[in-house]
């Protein structure tokens with residue numbers, strides 16, 4: 479069944495529950511240090527307000543471990559959201575219960591109420607039926623705009639949708655689904671997948687699923703060393719997942735003749751994982767036994783960039799090196815620049831690659847920046863995401 483978007487539903491006078499992702503970073507004082515996630519949810523919230531709905535917002539924040547903890551209260555979010563909307567957003571005492579029911583009953587059209595942290599209740603992550611029904615009883619319409627948690631079957635992302643008659647996707651959620659579907663269903667070729675980050679084991683599913691769809695796979699980051707080891711190179715003290723070596727070799731074999739599978743040919747190696755450590759550029763054949771490779775080298779940047787420049791579709795997940803340390807960040811930033819320069823339809827997902835694209839100041843040149851690292855990976859693995867499937871119910 480096709481998924482409806484929030485603006486395709488009659489909302490006037492209705493109680494509209496929107497599952498948002500307000501899991502924002504905060505400083506020690508509890509102040510919101512980056513309000514991107516709040517800003518991104520504004521189009522959906524405004525659309526409900528303008529349609530005359532009563533907006534009920536719900537989110538998790540941090541890991542309160544199923545207990546009420548003032549440290550994880552959504553109060554700072556309510557404050558920031560009020561400023562952004564130019565309208566007072568009240569914070570409910572809890573996310574379920576009589577008190578909350580009463581507060582909602584008193585709401586006028588166009589008003590906005592933020593429920594308190596969903597994860598103050600352990601039942602949220604357990605997808606508990608009674609808790610799901612309690613959430614569902616608060617609303618007439620359910621909207622999910624939190625793609626980042628769509629791969630989890632929680633009460634607020636999956637359970638409660640069984641007890642609400644009308645469900646829909648928010649604008650942010652819809653953009654994620656449409657962009658990722660485009661990359662899976664009808665991608666234009668050449669189609670280049672760029673995979674990096676620490677571990678092969680985290681990206682196995684994606685590589686397997688994409689192997690039948692892409693023209694080229696570029697592997698960088700820590701995961702490249704398990705592949706290089708599988709090909710017989712001595713990679714020194716670089717990150718290797720011993721138990722993934724034979725699997726990696728199998729993948730390379732399976733891709734033969736079908737996919738161009740490119741691994742780094744040179745590296746920035748260091749004496750130890752430390753920004754101050756001595757470093758040098760080394761080729762695959764010359765990695766010193768006691769050194770650790772922490773970024774792709776200039777030759778690899780050139781090789782990868784050429785592939786990226788000729789692509790029509792690009793999916794990128796995971797940094798090319800330990801980009802948190804300046805001396806090992808150049809490869810990741812160079813790839814960010816190349817993806818930005820390319821005219822391909824590009825999707826960047828995963829916290830680190832998104833951070834790199836933002837830091838490089840090229841975010842506006844990327845077709846779609848996914849708000850959910852884990853969720854976008856599972857989507858690209860071809861898995862059905864419970865939070866998305868739930869929206870197909872009606």
Ligand code: AMP
Pocket residue numbers: 674675676677680698699700701717771772773795796797798799800801802828830
């Ligand atoms: P992931 O969460 O799997 O995308 O991994 C991201 C992490 O991989 C980052 O914290 C990077 O520092 C790390 N990483 C990238 N390249 C390397 C490398 N060559 N060696 C060790 N860690 C790396």
